[in-house]
Amino acid sequence: MELKGRIISKGIAEGEALTTTQPISFYGGVDPETSEILEKGHELQGKRIKGKILVFPTGKGSTVGSYTLYRLKKGGVAPAGIINRECETVVAVGAIISEIPCVDEVDISQIKTGDTVRIENGVVTIKK
Amino acid sequence: MYLTKNEERMLDGEEGYAVKKSMEILVALGNIYGAEKLVKIGSVQVAGVSYHNLGDAGLEYLNELAKDGKVKVLTTLNPAGMDLENWRKLGIDEEFARKQNLVIDAFRKMGIIISCTCTPYLIGNLPIYGEHIAWSESSAVTFANSVIGAKTNREGGPSALAAAFVGKTPCYGLHLDTNRAPDTHVEVTAKLTTFSDWGALGYCVGKQVQNKIPYITGINDVSLDELKSFCASVVTFGSKPLFHMKGITPESEKHQPPKEKIVIDDSDIREAYEAINDDTEDIDFVCIGCPHASIKEIAEIANLLKNRKISPNTEFWVATSRPMKQLADKRGYTRIIEEAGGKFACDTCMAVAPLKGRFRTVATTSAKGCYYSRHNNMLTKMGSLEECINAGVSGKWS
Numbered sequence: 001m002e003l004k005g006r007i008i009s010k011g012i013a014e015g016e017a018l019t020t021t022q023p024i025s026f027y028g029g030v031d032p033e034t035s036e037i038l039e040k041g042h043e044l045q046g047k048r049i050k051g052k053i054l055v056f057p058t059g060k061g062s063t064v065g066s067y068t069l070y071r072l073k074k075g076g077v078a079p080a081g082i083i084n085r086e087c088e089t090v091v092a093v094g095a096i097i098s099e100i101p102c103v104d105e106v107d108i109s110q111i112k113t114g115d116t117v118r119i120e121n122g123v124v125t126i127k128k
Numbered sequence: 129m130y131l132t133k134n135e136e137r138m139l140d141g142e143e144g145y146a147v148k149k150s151m152e153i154l155v156a157l158g159n160i161y162g163a164e165k166l167v168k169i170g171s172v173q174v175a176g177v178s179y180h181n182l183g184d185a186g187l188e189y190l191n192e193l194a195k196d197g198k199v200k201v202l203t204t205l206n207p208a209g210m211d212l213e214n215w216r217k218l219g220i221d222e223e224f225a226r227k228q229n230l231v232i233d234a235f236r237k238m239g240i241i242i243s244c245t246c247t248p249y250l251i252g253n254l255p256i257y258g259e260h261i262a263w264s265e266s267s268a269v270t271f272a273n274s275v276i277g278a279k280t281n282r283e284g285g286p287s288a289l290a291a292a293f294v295g296k297t298p299c300y301g302l303h304l305d306t307n308r309a310p311d312t313h314v315e316v317t318a319k320l321t322t323f324s325d326w327g328a329l330g331y332c333v334g335k336q337v338q339n340k341i342p343y344i345t346g347i348n349d350v351s352l353d354e355l356k357s358f359c360a361s362v363v364t365f366g367s368k369p370l371f372h373m374k375g376i377t378p379e380s381e382k383h384q385p386p387k388e389k390i391v392i393d394d395s396d397i398r399e400a401y402e403a404i405n406d407d408t409e410d411i412d413f414v415c416i417g418c419p420h421a422s423i424k425e426i427a428e429i430a431n432l433l434k435n436r437k438i439s440p441n442t443e444f445w446v447a448t449s450r451p452m453k454q455l456a457d458k459r460g461y462t463r464i465i466e467e468a469g470g471k472f473a474c475d476t477c478m479a480v481a482p483l484k485g486r487f488r489t490v491a492t493t494s495a496k497g498c499y500y501s502r503h504n505n506m507l508t509k510m511g512s513l514e515e516c517i518n519a520g521v522s523g524k525w526s
Contacts, residue, residue: 009156063176063285064186071184074185092156097286
């Protein structure tokens, strides 16, 4: 299945989807060393986002979160790609400076954790 | 979004890495928020300066940008995590100071003025009415939009930096007059007597208008310092970074009060104090200057501290910009405050210094200061300057 989105940060990415219906705060909410989601009570608490196609509705929290994505990338533990329903400033800036492919305006309810997902030219391809 | 030939060239990398990355950021934000074009800006205020918040990730990115990035417009800096000169006196450890200085070096290399204050409008970065700017630091953004009538969105640190390298920002949100009209009428019937009442008022308005633009009536008399405190509080507790105040702020004349109306009375102000204040008597930290103290506030502190001594159990800070401290030196205020046992915390503040675990309780005149101190696990007391000074002298809140 193919879903058409809007390119926020260019590039091609493929990997296993990790999805949540909850917004993610990168500053304080994600461990920059291990890529583990730390936010208490979050659906993905305890999960590592390294190498995943991370699928979530939107970002939240401090703008310093953009730098957390950059640190994940430099440490080799960044997500391979990001898919949002509605991207906001923190994730957009973080994805761009870290060169993590990112698209939004995607119906993310179509993507399930464990799906193999490819992002290319704003198109999201889901291979079950 | 429409881009000029020159902007296209910047996006293609002709001016180097920092400008290219910056253009990518501005174009992405412009597309997300529906901007039609970029607009020229007069100045930038960059937040995200404290190493406490940036961490090694932020430092690394700033170093990357500093390799070839030079700001194109007047750019000033938010407070750092420490006094850049007297950090030892404030109990900052060596390793933190080393990292913080690396952050400052990166900003200096970019051509940014190392002002380290949240009140740039008091020290030479003063926009004019109607001017487009790209500022971060929510209290300063609210002051510039509301009190001055300049135009800025609430930028984050990285997007403000991007605007500084390009000299432009995407034209959406509060850059457009159509988005600056008030949503809610707020009538203030409460009697405001002390400085901290303005923080309490900001709490009430912010909580009630969540993400809207208030049109405030009922205020006849207000000083710059009181507006500065109100700006910090109203946006911290939830409003958009713009308000109109009838007879006070310049754009209030353009608008009529909206039909939807709320009233803030004395009981609301009392409830704000109850919500902000915790149950504590002992005070081991007093901090005045959130936002950074003006020279007038420093004069009042000196006047109240004359011939008195701060309790040995209490740390007393005046947080301000270095230029204000230099004025205070010349006027003799510094000597009075330091002889009483108070310390100046220039370039930094209670919101961004690494204070977690150092103090158990804080007394301050600032509602925003209380909000951030709770993040640092402190119990908070907000009150008038007299009450805070008395708490510093006795070590007790009374």
